[in-house]
Amino acid sequence: MATEIGRRGILAGATLLATPGLVRAQGEAIRIGEINSYTAQPAFLAPYRNAWVLAVEQVNAAGGINGRRLETVFRDDAGRPEDAVRHAGELVNAERVHLLAGGFLSNVGLAIGDFARQNRRLFVASEPLTDALVWAQGNRYTFRLRPSTYMQAAMLVEEAAKLPARRWATVAPNYEYGQSAVRWFKELLTRAKPDVQFVGDQFPALGRIDAGATVQALASTTPDAIFNVTFGADLTNFVRQGNTRGLFERRRVVSVLTGEPEYLLPLGDEAPENWIVTGYPWEDLNTPGHVTFRDAYRQRWNEAPRLGSVVAYDTVSAIAAMLRKTGANTETEGMVEAMRGLSFPTAFGTGDVTFRAVDHQSTLGAYVGRTALRNGRGTMVDWRYADGARYLPADEVVRGLRPQG
Incomplete structure (x- = not known):
């Protein structure tokens, strides 16, 4: 597969992305330290890294940022917060990167965010979905791109509230992301439909789901509908066991990320x-912006993009927009100020999104729809773009959730 990343290549350490044949930028390079769970979550992060490479190549081919090219030093945290923090220290102190970026798992993102706070370094978090990253544990130096668990739960609750289902069960991985998604879905759906009941919760360990036992436990609660937060191999096992055991027959399922x-x-x-x-x-x-992105990605990698591709491309786009705003000045406090209220285009082609000054959460949205089979594989149908700005609490609410200062 074109996106396959060799384990040896990931663990070898630094990879500097520059294309000397294309780049005509002069001056000291702007170095980004990118930390991610490449060997732990390859399905998402192989296409993510491909799109990161593409975006950096495009910036550099256009002359860089005020004559300074972008370089990326990659590190693999293997899904372990302690490794992510160790890499962050090495990137800042030994590799002399100007800012940090990346993160996939929520617990890893929180660890890097805390490092950024303690060391006063800018961290542009691409993927971690936990609300705590920008609310309860938010800080001056951490910004997040993806729509959070709260935002995606709110998007799904709009549709769930239309269902006749009254009895709900939930299943989610037992760590910060899964717990947060279930908590917000319950709270928001109860607000929308006060008569709903939550009759059972299953929290299998991330990456180690006993799908048969989980399906049996859910079925025993006789729910009308299920809220699912599993992803990756856990999702595959859950779906297969659920199909085999008839869990989904005559039941609706509402599911984060499955599309x-x-x-x-x-x-x-x-x-x-x-x-x-x-x-x-x-x-x-087929928005013009997305067609341009999709065609460029296909031409570079000979395959279609994935959502990880969009996340990486948008993260680089945001960093480049911030650096243009600072005039390529990489002093941390100046970059932080430039990030607050920063607008930049998304590869979705839905217009600019903005990092809110109040909580450093971007207004990037997500697509909501239904799954269907097409030519023997799953796809999304009846989808719509849910603008992230519509699914965020008001500023005064956020100020009560986020540490001041």
């Missing part, structure tokens, strides 16, 4: 139908 091609395509013709999901309809999304 993302990273997780939907591996299911092949076993992909569930009529689940309400957040995801990425890459085949059918």
Whole structure:
């Protein structure tokens, strides 16, 4: 597969991305320290890294930022917060990077965010979805791109509230992201439909789901509908066992992330139908901006983009927009100020998104739709773009959730 990343290549350490044949930028390079769970979450992060390479190449081919090219030093945290913090220290002190970026798992993102706070270094978090990253544990130096668990739960609750289902069960990985997603879905759906009941919760360990036992436990609660937060291999196992044991028969499922091609395509013709999901309809999304991005990605990597591709491309786009705003000045406090209220275009082609000054959360949205089978594989249908700005609490609410200062 074109996006496959060799384990040896990841663990070898620094990879500096520059294209001397294309780049004509002069002056000291702007160095980005990118930390991610490449070996732990390859389905998302292989296409992520490809798009990161593409975005950096495009910036440098256009002359860099005020004559300074971008370079990236990659590190693999293997899904371990302690490794992420160690890499952050090495990147700042030995590699002399100007800012940090990346993060996939929520617990890893929180660890890097705390490092950024303590060491007063800018951290542009691309993927970690935990609300704590910008609210309860938010800080001056940490900004987040992806729509959070709160935002995606709110998007799905709009659809869940329309269902006749009264009895709900939930299943989610037992760490910060899964717990937060379930908590917000329960709270928001109860506000929308006070008569709903939550009759059972399953929290299997991340990456180690006993899918048969989990499905049996959920079925024993006789729910009308299920809220699912599993992803990756856990999702695959859950769907297969659920199909085998009839869990999804005559029950609606509302599911975070399942419409993302990273997780939907591996299911092949076993992909569930009529689940309400957040995801990425890459085949059918034909805004001019997305077509340009999709064509460039295909030309560079000879395959279609995944949602990880969009996340990486948008992260680099945001960093480049910030650096243009500072005039390529990489002094940390100046970069932080430039990030607050920063607007930049998204590869979705839906217009600019903004990092809110109040909490450093971007207004990037997500696509909400239903799953269906097309030509023997899963896809999204009846989708719509949910603008992230519509699913964020008001500033006065956020100030009560976030440490001051």
